[in-house]
Amino acid sequence: DADVTQTPRNRITKTGKRIMLECSQTKGHDRMYWYRQDPGLGLRLIYYSFDVKDINKGEISDGYSVSRQAQAKFSLSLESAIPNQTALYFCATSDASGNYNEQFFGPGTRLTVL
Amino acid sequence: RKEVEQDPGPFNVPEGATVAFNCTYSNSASQSFFWYRQDCRKEPKLLMSVYSSGNEDGRFTAQLNRASQYISLLIRDSKLSDSATYLCVVNRGTGGFKTIFGAGTRLFVKA
Numbered sequence: 109d110a111d112v113t114q115t116p117r118n119r120i121t122k123t124g125k126r127i128m129l130e131c132s133q134t135k136g137h138d139r140m141y142w143y144r145q146d147p148g149l150g151l152r153l154i155y156y157s158f159d160v161k162d163i164n165k166g167e168i169s170d171g172y173s174v175s176r177q178a179q180a181k182f183s184l185s186l187e188s189a190i191p192n193q194t195a196l197y198f199c200a201t202s203d204a205s206g207n208y209n210e211q212f213f214g215p216g217t218r219l220t221v222l
Numbered sequence: 223r224k225e226v227e228q229d230p231g232p233f234n235v236p237e238g239a240t241v242a243f244n245c246t247y248s249n250s251a252s253q254s255f256f257w258y259r260q261d262c263r264k265e266p267k268l269l270m271s272v273y274s275s276g277n278e279d280g281r282f283t284a285q286l287n288r289a290s291q292y293i294s295l296l297i298r299d300s301k302l303s304d305s306a307t308y309l310c311v312v313n314r315g316t317g318g319f320k321t322i323f324g325a326g327t328r329l330f331v332k333a
Contacts, residue, residue, distance in 0.1 A: 143323075148230065150309065150325035151266070198265060210256075211321075213265035 111135045112214035114199050120220045127186040129217050131199030138204040140182040141211065142166075142174060144195040151198065157182055158204065189221040225249055225322050226312050232328040239300045243327045245310030246292045255286055255293050256311040260326065266309055269295075300331045 115130045131140065139158050143151040143166075153166030157176040171193060173185045186193055196218050200211040228245045235241050247255075255272035270277065272284040272293050283296040293312075297304055307326040314320035 148325055150226075151323035153321070210268045211266075213267070215265055216263075 110215065112199060112201055112212055114197075114214040114217050116217060117215065118218045120222065121189055122222050123188075123190055125189050125221075127189050127219065129184045129197055129199075129219070131182045131184070131214055133180050133199075133201045133212075133214075135201055135203075135212060136179075137201035137212070138179065139202045139209075140176065141200040141202075142172075142182065142184045143198045143200065144168070144193075145198060145216075146195050154184065186219075186221075189219075191221045194219060194221045223248060224325070226310055226324040228308075228310050228324040228327045230325060230327060232330055234330045234332060235300050236332055237300055237302060239331075240296065240298045241300055241329065242297075243295045243308055243310075243329075244292050245294070245312075245324055245327075246290075247310075247312045247322075248291065249312070249314055250291065252291075252312045252314050254313040255284075256313075257282075257284055257293075257295050258309040258311055258323075260307045260309055262306075266323075269308070297329075300329075302331050302333060305329055305331045 112133045141156040142154040145151050152168050154172050155174040156164050175183045196216050198216050199214040202209040202211045226247050257269040258266040259269045260266040272286045276285045281298045285294045307328050309326045310324035312322050
Protein backbone atom coordinates (compact mmCIF):
# COMPACT_ATOMS: atom_id res chain seq x y z
CA ASP A 109 0.00 0.00 0.00
CA ALA A 110 1.14 3.54 -0.79
CA ASP A 111 2.46 5.58 2.12
CA VAL A 112 0.94 8.84 0.87
CA THR A 113 -2.45 8.67 -0.81
CA GLN A 114 -4.53 11.33 -2.47
CA THR A 115 -8.20 11.39 -3.38
CA PRO A 116 -9.59 11.92 -5.88
CA ARG A 117 -6.95 11.13 -8.50
CA ASN A 118 -8.78 13.02 -11.20
CA ARG A 119 -11.52 15.64 -10.97
CA ILE A 120 -13.31 17.79 -13.49
CA THR A 121 -15.41 20.59 -12.08
CA LYS A 122 -16.99 23.86 -13.08
CA THR A 123 -16.07 27.42 -12.23
CA GLY A 124 -17.47 28.48 -8.86
CA LYS A 125 -17.72 25.01 -7.37
CA ARG A 126 -16.17 24.13 -4.02
CA ILE A 127 -13.62 21.33 -4.25
CA MET A 128 -11.79 19.40 -1.55
CA LEU A 129 -8.70 17.32 -2.17
CA GLU A 130 -7.74 14.82 0.50
CA CYS A 131 -4.31 13.56 1.53
CA SER A 132 -3.56 10.73 3.94
CA GLN A 133 -0.23 9.31 5.06
CA THR A 134 0.90 6.27 6.98
CA LYS A 135 4.53 7.35 7.33
CA GLY A 136 3.99 8.90 10.76
CA HIS A 137 5.48 12.21 9.59
CA ASP A 138 4.60 15.45 11.32
CA ARG A 139 5.10 17.71 8.29
CA MET A 140 2.74 17.83 5.36
CA TYR A 141 2.61 20.02 2.25
CA TRP A 142 0.39 20.86 -0.69
CA TYR A 143 1.91 21.80 -4.05
CA ARG A 144 0.60 22.49 -7.49
CA GLN A 145 2.52 21.73 -10.67
CA ASP A 146 2.03 23.57 -13.93
CA PRO A 147 3.97 22.97 -17.15
CA GLY A 148 7.14 25.04 -17.26
CA LEU A 149 6.70 26.37 -13.71
CA GLY A 150 7.72 23.51 -11.49
CA LEU A 151 6.17 22.68 -8.17
CA ARG A 152 4.87 25.63 -6.17
CA LEU A 153 4.02 25.44 -2.50
CA ILE A 154 0.43 26.30 -1.57
CA TYR A 155 0.31 25.54 2.17
CA TYR A 156 2.29 23.54 4.67
CA SER A 157 1.76 22.21 8.16
CA PHE A 158 4.41 21.16 10.67
CA ASP A 159 1.97 19.69 13.16
CA VAL A 160 -1.71 19.22 13.83
CA LYS A 161 -3.40 22.65 13.93
CA ASP A 162 -0.28 24.33 12.52
CA ILE A 163 -1.02 26.00 9.17
CA ASN A 164 1.36 28.14 7.12
CA LYS A 165 0.91 29.88 3.81
CA GLY A 166 3.19 28.99 0.96
CA GLU A 167 4.05 30.84 -2.21
CA ILE A 168 0.58 30.74 -3.79
CA SER A 169 -2.08 30.39 -1.08
CA ASP A 170 -4.68 32.81 -2.50
CA GLY A 171 -7.86 30.98 -3.46
CA TYR A 172 -6.99 27.94 -1.35
CA SER A 173 -7.51 26.84 2.25
CA VAL A 174 -6.35 23.80 4.19
CA SER A 175 -7.25 21.80 7.24
CA ARG A 176 -5.01 19.60 9.40
CA GLN A 177 -7.26 17.89 11.91
CA ALA A 178 -5.07 14.82 12.42
CA GLN A 179 -1.41 13.99 11.98
CA ALA A 180 -2.18 11.67 9.10
CA LYS A 181 -4.55 13.90 7.14
CA PHE A 182 -4.17 17.22 5.35
CA SER A 183 -6.94 18.47 3.10
CA LEU A 184 -6.87 21.25 0.52
CA SER A 185 -9.99 23.21 -0.43
CA LEU A 186 -10.76 25.45 -3.34
CA GLU A 187 -13.68 27.52 -2.08
CA SER A 188 -14.72 28.75 -5.51
CA ALA A 189 -12.75 27.06 -8.27
CA ILE A 190 -11.55 29.07 -11.27
CA PRO A 191 -10.02 27.84 -14.55
CA ASN A 192 -6.48 28.95 -13.71
CA GLN A 193 -6.54 26.51 -10.80
CA THR A 194 -6.44 23.71 -13.36
CA ALA A 195 -3.22 21.87 -12.46
CA LEU A 196 -1.67 18.74 -11.02
CA TYR A 197 -1.80 18.85 -7.22
CA PHE A 198 0.63 16.95 -5.02
CA CYS A 199 0.58 16.31 -1.31
CA ALA A 200 3.91 15.54 0.38
CA THR A 201 5.20 14.64 3.82
CA SER A 202 8.52 14.78 5.64
CA ASP A 203 9.68 14.04 9.15
CA ALA A 204 10.59 16.75 11.62
CA SER A 205 14.27 16.06 12.25
CA GLY A 206 16.82 18.39 10.70
CA ASN A 207 16.50 21.55 8.69
CA TYR A 208 15.29 19.85 5.56
CA ASN A 209 14.39 16.28 4.86
CA GLU A 210 13.36 14.20 1.91
CA GLN A 211 9.79 14.83 0.93
CA PHE A 212 7.58 11.89 0.04
CA PHE A 213 4.91 12.69 -2.49
CA GLY A 214 1.49 11.29 -3.10
CA PRO A 215 0.49 10.20 -6.62
CA GLY A 216 -1.13 13.53 -7.44
CA THR A 217 -4.61 14.79 -8.24
CA ARG A 218 -5.29 16.10 -11.72
CA LEU A 219 -7.84 18.88 -11.41
CA THR A 220 -9.58 20.51 -14.35
CA VAL A 221 -11.78 23.56 -13.82
CA LEU A 222 -14.02 24.35 -16.77
CA ARG B 223 14.06 35.76 -13.05
CA LYS B 224 13.20 32.44 -11.39
CA GLU B 225 14.95 31.67 -8.13
CA VAL B 226 15.94 28.22 -9.41
CA GLU B 227 16.56 27.83 -13.13
CA GLN B 228 17.08 24.74 -15.22
CA ASP B 229 17.41 24.12 -18.94
CA PRO B 230 14.07 22.45 -19.76
CA GLY B 231 15.65 20.32 -22.52
CA PRO B 232 14.72 17.88 -23.79
CA PHE B 233 18.05 16.14 -23.83
CA ASN B 234 17.98 13.25 -26.30
CA VAL B 235 20.87 10.84 -25.79
CA PRO B 236 21.67 7.28 -26.87
CA GLU B 237 22.04 4.47 -24.37
CA GLY B 238 25.49 4.45 -22.83
CA ALA B 239 26.03 8.18 -23.21
CA THR B 240 27.10 10.55 -20.47
CA VAL B 241 24.81 13.53 -19.90
CA ALA B 242 25.06 16.48 -17.55
CA PHE B 243 22.47 18.91 -16.27
CA ASN B 244 23.08 22.22 -14.56
CA CYS B 245 20.86 24.23 -12.28
CA THR B 246 21.45 27.78 -11.09
CA TYR B 247 20.01 29.44 -8.01
CA SER B 248 19.84 33.12 -7.22
CA ASN B 249 19.63 33.25 -3.43
CA SER B 250 23.06 33.06 -1.83
CA ALA B 251 21.43 32.13 1.51
CA SER B 252 20.44 28.75 0.09
CA GLN B 253 21.62 26.00 2.37
CA SER B 254 20.77 22.58 1.02
CA PHE B 255 20.38 21.16 -2.45
CA PHE B 256 18.82 18.10 -4.01
CA TRP B 257 17.98 16.37 -7.23
CA TYR B 258 14.57 14.71 -7.59
CA ARG B 259 13.42 12.51 -10.43
CA GLN B 260 9.89 12.65 -11.84
CA ASP B 261 8.58 10.11 -14.31
CA CYS B 262 5.82 11.14 -16.69
CA ARG B 263 2.53 11.69 -14.83
CA LYS B 264 4.08 10.42 -11.59
CA GLU B 265 5.14 11.99 -8.33
CA PRO B 266 8.68 13.34 -7.77
CA LYS B 267 11.08 11.12 -5.84
CA LEU B 268 14.39 12.02 -4.24
CA LEU B 269 17.34 10.99 -6.41
CA MET B 270 20.18 12.36 -4.31
CA SER B 271 21.30 15.14 -2.04
CA VAL B 272 24.07 17.48 -3.19
CA TYR B 273 27.00 18.27 -0.92
CA SER B 274 29.78 20.81 -1.25
CA SER B 275 32.33 18.06 -1.54
CA GLY B 276 30.36 16.41 -4.32
CA ASN B 277 28.77 13.02 -4.01
CA GLU B 278 28.33 9.96 -6.13
CA ASP B 279 25.72 7.22 -6.18
CA GLY B 280 26.46 4.57 -8.76
CA ARG B 281 26.21 6.16 -12.21
CA PHE B 282 25.06 9.49 -10.77
CA THR B 283 27.33 12.29 -9.56
CA ALA B 284 26.14 15.56 -8.05
CA GLN B 285 28.27 18.66 -7.56
CA LEU B 286 27.68 21.99 -5.84
CA ASN B 287 29.50 25.22 -6.68
CA ARG B 288 28.53 27.79 -4.06
CA ALA B 289 30.71 30.55 -5.51
CA SER B 290 28.94 30.38 -8.87
CA GLN B 291 25.62 29.29 -7.34
CA TYR B 292 24.97 26.24 -9.42
CA ILE B 293 24.55 22.53 -8.93
CA SER B 294 25.06 19.80 -11.47
CA LEU B 295 24.01 16.23 -12.09
CA LEU B 296 26.08 13.87 -14.20
CA ILE B 297 24.65 10.59 -15.44
CA ARG B 298 27.10 8.08 -16.86
CA ASP B 299 26.28 5.06 -19.01
CA SER B 300 22.70 6.21 -19.55
CA LYS B 301 19.97 3.58 -19.45
CA LEU B 302 16.56 3.63 -21.08
CA SER B 303 15.12 3.68 -17.58
CA ASP B 304 16.85 7.01 -16.88
CA SER B 305 14.33 8.74 -19.14
CA ALA B 306 12.51 11.15 -16.85
CA THR B 307 12.41 14.77 -15.73
CA TYR B 308 15.08 15.80 -13.24
CA LEU B 309 14.11 18.48 -10.74
CA CYS B 310 16.64 20.71 -9.03
CA VAL B 311 15.56 21.58 -5.47
CA VAL B 312 17.01 24.32 -3.28
CA ASN B 313 16.26 24.98 0.36
CA ARG B 314 16.83 28.47 1.66
CA GLY B 315 16.46 27.20 5.18
CA THR B 316 16.40 30.42 7.17
CA GLY B 317 13.30 32.19 8.48
CA GLY B 318 10.97 29.31 8.01
CA PHE B 319 10.36 26.72 5.38
CA LYS B 320 11.67 27.83 1.98
CA THR B 321 12.05 25.06 -0.54
CA ILE B 322 12.08 25.93 -4.22
CA PHE B 323 11.68 23.40 -7.02
CA GLY B 324 13.10 24.02 -10.45
CA ALA B 325 10.84 23.41 -13.43
CA GLY B 326 12.87 20.36 -14.43
CA THR B 327 15.05 19.08 -17.24
CA ARG B 328 13.57 16.43 -19.51
CA LEU B 329 15.81 13.50 -20.50
CA PHE B 330 15.07 10.94 -23.20
CA VAL B 331 17.44 7.99 -23.51
CA LYS B 332 17.09 6.12 -26.78
CA ALA B 333 18.10 2.60 -27.74
